[in-house]
Amino acid sequence: MNKFTQLRPWLAHLAKTNRLLATKKNVPLKHELAAIAKKLDGKSSVFFPNPDGHAIPVVSGFMSSRSWIAEAMGVSESDLLSAYRVAADNPLPCHLVQEAPCQEVVHQEFDVRTLLPVPTHSEHDSGPYITAGLVIAKNPKTGVQNVSINRIQVNSKDRMAVLILPRHLHVFQQAAEEMNQPLPVAVVIGVDPLTLLASQAIAPIDSDELEIAGALHGTSLDVVKCLSNDVIVPANAEIVIEGHIPPKVRELEGPFGEYPKYYSSQEKRQVIVVDMVTHRKDPIFHTIVPAELEHLLLGSIPREATILSHLRRSFPGVLDVHLSLGGVGRYHLYVQIKKTHEGLPKNVISGAFSSHYDVKHVVVVDEDVNVHDPIQVEWAIATRFQAKRGLVVIHDTQGSVLDPSTTVGLPFDKDGVIPAQFQGMSSKMGLDATKPLTYEGHVFTKVKIPGEDAVNLDAVLDPQFPMASYLKSN
Numbered sequence: 001m002n003k004f005t006q007l008r009p010w011l012a013h014l015a016k017t018n019r020l021l022a023t024k025k026n027v028p029l030k031h032e033l034a035a036i037a038k039k040l041d042g043k044s045s046v047f048f049p050n051p052d053g054h055a056i057p058v059v060s061g062f063m064s065s066r067s068w069i070a071e072a073m074g075v076s077e078s079d080l081l082s083a084y085r086v087a088a089d090n091p092l093p094c095h096l097v098q099e100a101p102c103q104e105v106v107h108q109e110f111d112v113r114t115l116l117p118v119p120t121h122s123e124h125d126s127g128p129y130i131t132a133g134l135v136i137a138k139n140p141k142t143g144v145q146n147v148s149i150n151r152i153q154v155n156s157k158d159r160m161a162v163l164i165l166p167r168h169l170h171v172f173q174q175a176a177e178e179m180n181q182p183l184p185v186a187v188v189i190g191v192d193p194l195t196l197l198a199s200q201a202i203a204p205i206d207s208d209e210l211e212i213a214g215a216l217h218g219t220s221l222d223v224v225k226c227l228s229n230d231v232i233v234p235a236n237a238e239i240v241i242e243g244h245i246p247p248k249v250r251e252l253e254g255p256f257g258e259y260p261k262y263y264s265s266q267e268k269r270q271v272i273v274v275d276m277v278t279h280r281k282d283p284i285f286h287t288i289v290p291a292e293l294e295h296l297l298l299g300s301i302p303r304e305a306t307i308l309s310h311l312r313r314s315f316p317g318v319l320d321v322h323l324s325l326g327g328v329g330r331y332h333l334y335v336q337i338k339k340t341h342e343g344l345p346k347n348v349i350s351g352a353f354s355s356h357y358d359v360k361h362v363v364v365v366d367e368d369v370n371v372h373d374p375i376q377v378e379w380a381i382a383t384r385f386q387a388k389r390g391l392v393v394i395h396d397t398q399g400s401v402l403d404p405s406t407t408v409g410l411p412f413d414k415d416g417v418i419p420a421q422f423q424g425m426s427s428k429m430g431l432d433a434t435k436p437l438t439y440e441g442h443v444f445t446k447v448k449i450p451g452e453d454a455v456n457l458d459a460v461l462d463p464q465f466p467m468a469s470y471l472k473s474n
Contacts, residue, residue, distance in 0.1 A: 190238025
C-alpha cells in the first residue's frame with residue numbers, strides 16, 4: 001500500500017474515492033462551515049471554496065476515520081498501532097532545504113483576521129479559532145524542537161491567545177519566561193496526514209515530532225528555517241505563521257468548545273505575537289471541528305500506540321488497547337489481555353493509569369472480546385464484572401484539566417479560578433471484566449453456533465424466491 005506524504009495528493013485520492021465533497025462558494029465562516037463539516041463527519045471530508053468570499057479555501061475532516069488514517073500510512077487497520085509505534089521509536093533526522101513551497105508568498109504587513117479564513121466553530125466560542133495549527137518551538141535550553149496542536153484564538157491583526165497545557169511547550173515557555181525572553185514559535189497550517197499524526201506523538205521531552213513524521217514517511221522530512229526566527233517547519237506546508245510568545249503577557253482566551261464536548265472557561269492565557277506570515281501561492285487552510293472524529297482520532301491513535309507499548313513492557317499478555325470515542329478518545333481505555341493469573345487484570349489497570357494522566361476509566365477484558373467494539377466491551381462488563389472483587393478506585397490523582405467533572409468541589413481563588421496545583425484533580429476507576437481462569441461446566445463458555453463463521457450468504461440465499469405470492473397463497 002502506498003503512503004500519502006503530501007496533503008494535496010491525499011485530498012485528490014479522497015476526492016477520487018468519493019470521500020471529499022466540495023460545497024458551493026461563500027459558505028459563512030461563522031458556524032455554518034463547521035456545521036456542514038460536522039454533518040458529514042466520518043462520511044466525507046469537505047472542501048469549502050471561497051468561504052465568506054475569501055480567496056483561500058478551507059478543508060476539514062480528511063482524517064476523520066480510523067481506516068482512512070491507516071490508508072494514509074499505507075498499512076492495514078490492524079497494523080496501525082504497531083506501525084506508528086515503530087516510527088515513534090525510530091525517528092529520522094530532518095532534511096533542511098533552502099527554498100520551500102511554504103515560503104512562496106511572504107506577508108510582512110498583514111491582518112491575520114482578514115488574511116486567513118479562520119472559522120468560528122461552536123455556539124459559545126469567544127471568536128475565530130485556529131484548531132489545526134501545529135505549534136512548533138525550540139527548547140530554549142537545549143535547542144530541540146517540540147510540535148503540538150494548541151487551540152489559538154485570533155484576537156486582533158497580529159495577536160493570538162493560545163491554550164498551553166502542562167506539557168512540553170509549557171516547559172519551553174516557562175523556561176523562556178524565567179529568563180525574561182520571548183519564545184520564538186511557528187504555527188503551521190495544512191500539512192500532510194502523516195505529519196499531522198506525528199504531531200500528536202506521546203514522546204519524551206526533547207524529541208522532535210518532525211523526525212517521527214519522517215519515520216512515518218519512510219524518508220527524512222523536508223524542512224526549512226523560518227524567515228523571522230530559527231524555528232524549523234515542514235517545507236511543504238500550506239501556511240506558516242511566524243511569531244513569538246512574549247514573557248509575562250496574558251490575554252483573555254475562551255470560552256471554547258473542547259474535545260470533551262463541553263466549553264472550557266475564559267481565562268488569561270499566553271499570547272502569540274505574529275511577526276510574519278508565509279504560504280504557498282494558492283494555499284489551503286485546514287480546520288478541525290472540535291470534539292468531532294478528526295479531533296478525537298488524531299488524539300487517540302498516537303496515545304493508543306504509546307499506551308500499548310508501555311503496557312507490553314511489563315505485561316506481555318496485553319494484546320490490544322482502544323481509547324473509545326464515547327470516552328472522547330482520551331478518558332476511557334479498553335485493554336484486551338491473555339489472562340494467566342487472577343491478579344493480572346488489576347496490575348494492568350494500575351499500569352494503565354500510569355501510562356497517561358488523561359486515562360480516567362480502564363476496562364480489562366479477555367482475548368475473546370474485541371476492544372474496538374463497544375457492545376462487546378459492555379457485554380463483558382455486564383456478565384463478567386462484579387464490583388465487590390473487580391473494582392479498583394483511586395482518588396485525588398492528576399487527570400485532564402479539560403474534564404469538567406474535575407472542577408466539582410475544588411477551591412476557587414478570588415478571581416474565580418481553580419489554582420494550578422488543584423486543576424484536573426480526578427478519581428479514577430478500573431473494572432476487571434475478565435472471566436475466572438477456572439469455572440464449572442459451561443457457565444462462562446461464550447455461546448457459539450457451529451459453522452456460523454463459515455456461512456456464505458450468497459450461496460444460501462435465494463433472491464428469486466416468490467415470497468409475496470407464497471405468503472398470499474398461504
